[in-house]
Amino acid sequence: MALAFPAIDPIAVEIGPVAIRWYSLAYIAGLILGWRYMLRLADQSPAGIARLAVDDFLVWATLGVVLGGRLGFVLFYKPAFYLENPLHILTLWQGGMSFHGGLLGVCVATILFCRKRDISLFHFADMLGCAAPIGLFFGRLANFVNGELFGRAADVPWAMVFPHGGPIARHPSQLYEAALEGVLLFIVMALLWRRPGLRARGGLLAGIFFIGYGLARTTAEFFREPDAYLGFLFQGATMGQLLCLPMIAFGLWLIWRANQAGKADA
Numbered sequence: 001m002a003l004a005f006p007a008i009d010p011i012a013v014e015i016g017p018v019a020i021r022w023y024s025l026a027y028i029a030g031l032i033l034g035w036r037y038m039l040r041l042a043d044q045s046p047a048g049i050a051r052l053a054v055d056d057f058l059v060w061a062t063l064g065v066v067l068g069g070r071l072g073f074v075l076f077y078k079p080a081f082y083l084e085n086p087l088h089i090l091t092l093w094q095g096g097m098s099f100h101g102g103l104l105g106v107c108v109a110t111i112l113f114c115r116k117r118d119i120s121l122f123h124f125a126d127m128l129g130c131a132a133p134i135g136l137f138f139g140r141l142a143n144f145v146n147g148e149l150f151g152r153a154a155d156v157p158w159a160m161v162f163p164h165g166g167p168i169a170r171h172p173s174q175l176y177e178a179a180l181e182g183v184l185l186f187i188v189m190a191l192l193w194r195r196p197g198l199r200a201r202g203g204l205l206a207g208i209f210f211i212g213y214g215l216a217r218t219t220a221e222f223f224r225e226p227d228a229y230l231g232f233l234f235q236g237a238t239m240g241q242l243l244c245l246p247m248i249a250f251g252l253w254l255i256w257r258a259n260q261a262g263k264a265d266a
Contacts, residue, residue, distance in 0.1 A: 072101010137182025
């Protein structure tokens, strides 16, 4: 017994030759809602970050997410294929985005933006860490609509037969990730942001986000089917789990740095 996969057309709106996909709308929703949420956080930031700066950063964030996410997928997941077919790098409508690549892209964009505007980098990163789960939530829902990145074989009552996953009932791991990386992480970050003592330590909340995402993604990967062109890697870990290790290490460093800076200011 398995639940029927909801047959949702990946194309949300189609007007003549122009097709707007749910995947694209998910990115747009994540960016816009994340931007609006950051405007609220800016009013409470101890660094006095102006709302206008958040407005201007939206373009930088979009470029970081799209360029970094695509290049990350090309380099981390299918470098041989894209080396032989470089023009396929531009076919974004066919899917193929890496969160870790998008994260690196946003990190680079944030560093350059904060330097140019003379904004506190670590306090700005804290705001981003609180808003990022919004985009993650919508992105995972889009993965589910596309029937991609499905889970491993399962016999749980909510297992599904995915259109591209063969006749086997599988975990709806995209929904697990939406719940862990999106909903749960957003709630945790929102609750921590409400504590002024934590907000005051620039970089602390960003570090918690890095660790939180790394743990959430690592957990979800135990239910997610590894990419067919990669399979299991070192000691049975997936690429997603391996890429989370430096994330968690960086998060620990951010927390350590924030605490050290707090002691120096005391």
